[in-house]
Amino acid sequence: xxxxxxxxxxxxxxxxxxxxxxxxxxxxxxxxxxxxxxxxxxxxxxxxxxxxxxxxxxxxxxxxxxxxxxxxxxxxxxxxxxxxxxxxxxxxxxxxxxxxxxxxxxxxxxxxxxxxxxxxxxxxxxxxxxxxxxxxxxxxxxxxxxxxxxxxxxxxxxxxxxxxxxxxxxxxxxxxxxxxxxxxxxxxxxxxxxxxxxxxxxxxxxxxxxxxxxxxxxxxxxxxxxxxxxxxxxxxxxxxxxxxxxxxxxxxxxxxxxxxxxxxxxxxxxxxxxxxxxxxxxxxxx
Amino acid sequence: xxxxxxxxxxxxxxxxxxxxxxxxxxxxxxxxxxxxxxxxxxxxxxxxxxxxxxxxxxxxxxxxxxxxxxxxxxxxxxxxxxxxxxxxxxxxxxxxxxxxxxxxxxxxxxxxxxxxxxxxxxxxxxxxxxxxxxxxxxxxxxxxxxxxxxxxxxxxxxxxxxxxxxxxxxxxxxxxxxxxxxxxxxxxxxxxxxxxxxxxxxxxxxxxxxxxxxxxxxxxxxxxxxxxxxxxxxxxxxxxxxxxxxxxxxxxxxxxxxxxxxxxxxxxxxxxxxxxxxxxxxxxxxxxxxxxxxxxxxxxxxxxxxxxxxxxxxxxxxxxxxxxxxxxxxxxxxxxxxxxxxxxxxxxxxxxxxxxxxxxxxxxxxxxxxxxxxxxxxxxxxxxxxxxx
Numbered sequence: 001x002x003x004x005x006x007x008x009x010x011x012x013x014x015x016x017x018x019x020x021x022x023x024x025x026x027x028x029x030x031x032x033x034x035x036x037x038x039x040x041x042x043x044x045x046x047x048x049x050x051x052x053x054x055x056x057x058x059x060x061x062x063x064x065x066x067x068x069x070x071x072x073x074x075x076x077x078x079x080x081x082x083x084x085x086x087x088x089x090x091x092x093x094x095x096x097x098x099x100x101x102x103x104x105x106x107x108x109x110x111x112x113x114x115x116x117x118x119x120x121x122x123x124x125x126x127x128x129x130x131x132x133x134x135x136x137x138x139x140x141x142x143x144x145x146x147x148x149x150x151x152x153x154x155x156x157x158x159x160x161x162x163x164x165x166x167x168x169x170x171x172x173x174x175x176x177x178x179x180x181x182x183x184x185x186x187x188x189x190x191x192x193x194x195x196x197x198x199x200x201x202x203x204x205x206x207x208x209x210x211x212x213x214x215x216x217x218x219x220x221x222x223x224x225x226x227x228x229x230x231x232x233x234x235x236x237x238x239x240x241x242x243x244x245x246x247x248x249x250x251x252x253x254x255x256x257x258x259x260x261x262x263x264x265x266x267x268x269x270x271x272x273x274x275x276x277x278x279x280x281x282x283x284x285x286x
Numbered sequence: 287x288x289x290x291x292x293x294x295x296x297x298x299x300x301x302x303x304x305x306x307x308x309x310x311x312x313x314x315x316x317x318x319x320x321x322x323x324x325x326x327x328x329x330x331x332x333x334x335x336x337x338x339x340x341x342x343x344x345x346x347x348x349x350x351x352x353x354x355x356x357x358x359x360x361x362x363x364x365x366x367x368x369x370x371x372x373x374x375x376x377x378x379x380x381x382x383x384x385x386x387x388x389x390x391x392x393x394x395x396x397x398x399x400x401x402x403x404x405x406x407x408x409x410x411x412x413x414x415x416x417x418x419x420x421x422x423x424x425x426x427x428x429x430x431x432x433x434x435x436x437x438x439x440x441x442x443x444x445x446x447x448x449x450x451x452x453x454x455x456x457x458x459x460x461x462x463x464x465x466x467x468x469x470x471x472x473x474x475x476x477x478x479x480x481x482x483x484x485x486x487x488x489x490x491x492x493x494x495x496x497x498x499x500x501x502x503x504x505x506x507x508x509x510x511x512x513x514x515x516x517x518x519x520x521x522x523x524x525x526x527x528x529x530x531x532x533x534x535x536x537x538x539x540x541x542x543x544x545x546x547x548x549x550x551x552x553x554x555x556x557x558x559x560x561x562x563x564x565x566x567x568x569x570x571x572x573x574x575x576x577x578x579x580x581x582x583x584x585x586x587x588x589x590x591x592x593x594x595x596x597x598x599x600x601x602x603x604x605x606x607x608x609x610x611x612x613x614x615x616x617x618x619x620x621x622x623x624x625x626x627x628x629x630x631x632x633x634x635x636x637x638x639x640x641x642x643x644x645x646x647x648x649x650x651x652x653x654x655x656x657x658x659x660x661x662x663x664x665x666x667x668x669x670x671x672x673x674x675x
Contacts, residue, residue, distance in 0.1 A: 064521075072545040072546065072547075073545065075518065077520070078520065078521050079520055079521030079522065079547070079670070080520075080522075080545075080546075080547045080663075081547070081667055081670075082546070082547070082660070082663035082664050082666070082667050084664065085664070085667040085671065119671075119672060120664070120667075265671060268671065269521055269670060269671075273521065
């Protein structure tokens with residue numbers, strides 16, 4: 001039986017939604033939408049993104065609407081799943097070989113180790129400081145006057161990267177201002193920032209001892225400069241922990257991994273509740 | 287009809303008012319009125335009511351009160367509640383109380399009663415030793431004697447000594463209040479989306495700062511509002527929260543647990559409201575009936591002696607079955623000896639029965655909930671996706 005479910009991932013920077021159809025043979029994405037929150041009311045962004053995804057899906061009903069991220073209060077959601085749970089499941093859908101996820105969000109990054117079913121085995125997050133996050137990268141790009149799309153390619157051109165503080169976003173921003181005044185090129189500044197972020201992420205991944213395929217999710221997953229710096233950082237290893245045989249994988253839908261995971265877990269719950277004779281979940285009519 | 291939001295706003299207003307405006311207003315309504323404070327967990331409020339006094343639950347200032355003076359009275363390894371209660375008193379917020387009851391919950395509360403006697407010699411102070419032996423000839427006779435003594439002394443304080451008729455009337459009122467709370471807990475157990483724990487908690491908490499008659503009126507209005515506005519069902523895990531019977535968690539923690547994907551279907555919050563799990567008889571001798579009610583119908587809790595060696599280990603299974611819960615969240619205040627000493631036995635019993643559990647500690651002024659959100663969220667997911675729920 002085909003089940004149509006939706007996943008809504010409310011991040012600190014953007015809202016993402018997908019509508020999926022699944023049955024015993026697998027699942028497919030019917031539609032997806034996303035929008036930056038900026039300074040808008042989150043609930044209105046959620047409604048806008050969900051309505052767009054629902055309308056574009058072509059489905060006439062959605063059996064289970066699953067929220068994730070900061071979406072606990074979405075009034076029409078059937079259930080909520082924690083971010084790690086959904087990113088793990090979403091990563092597995094987009095890359096079945098993945099046994100780890102590096103989720104780079106606007107404010108935090110986290111590494112998750114999981115099994116072949118998408119069950120979270122362990123995880124680690126960066127501390128509360130926004131350094132090493134998408135929002136930090138976006139701020140720096142704005143100071144440097146480059147668009148987000150330019151960040152990755154420019155970073156790849158960097159030849160003499162300048163090291164920035166890897167701990168504090170405020171100090172890192174001061175570092176960048178000093179670099180600009182010293183005439184350091186934009187490429188080298190961006191490369192240095194990517195290396196700083198990559199160093200933190202590599203430590204996160206190493207601490208979980210993930211040694212297989214790692215899926216990179218979140219907005220910055222499409223940043224080729226960040227991925228290159230991360231591959232380099234992971235390739236170096238440390239005296240205590242030599243370089244692991246890690247394969248980093250990204251996907252054009254990486255930013256939607258959380259929403260995809262939510263929709264898939266929603267379908268699972270829909271069937272689990274239904275088989276127990278508790279098919280009470282509210283159907284959202286479109 | 288008052289809306290659900292209207293009742294919750296009323297309750298929130300009383301909960302947040304550290305000046306105890308509702309109690310002060312009641313005192314101002316009639317000449318010579320007096321109020322009696324009580325600390326957690328169980329105090330015989332019927333005796334206070336029958337003596338013509340307003341019973342006011344004192345739970346500290348939570349996350350709304352900065353502790354300045356209170357820290358001078360207690361070491362750093364003592365829980366937050368007593369320093370917060372001292373802070374309330376030392377800043378004049380409890381100056382409307384003519385009496386204070388300190389039920390035997392732990393040594394800290396006992397010490398607090400001693401401090402009160404020294405600091406506030408004009409206030410009637412009573413440390414209530416609760417009977418720990420469920421035998422009528424010993425525990426029953428002792429508690430009956432304590433209640434008679436308390437009746438005499440509160441009557442002296444209020445100038446309105448209780449008689450059997452007034453005590454029976456008070457018992458009947460508190461039976462009604464307890465019955466309503468039992469019904470609200472039943473409603474939440476059956477359909478937790480209709481009675482969010484945040485709202486139930488606020489209603490009960492407000493009920494400890496107003497006359498019992500007002501609480502009864504508001505509880506009935508809330509139940510009518512729930513029928514009219516039942517709320518939307520969500521796919522959440524059903525959990526029991528255990529260990530928060532004395533120092534209360536911040537409201538944000540209760541909200542966080544439910545927002546993270548759990549329905550709380552049983553708990554220990556404000557346990558004194560439900561300490562007697564059935565009505566107290568209003569026939570014959572009301573003092574004896576009240577004493578006997580405690581002896582026979584006090585709920586199992588960490589402040590009561592458990593004669594059955596397997597009692598603690600079996601308790602979680604019994605509560606989980608009764609509430610049809612998926613798991614247990616052990617949430618106890620930091621440095622709470624009764625809760626934390628029991629936790630090991632309760633958790634061992636729960637895990638032996640295959641019940642999923644997590645545990646964390648809080649203080650009434652905890653302000654950061656991210657770690658609780660993370661724990662409760664992943665716990666809820668694990669039960670929904672990998673458990674039987």
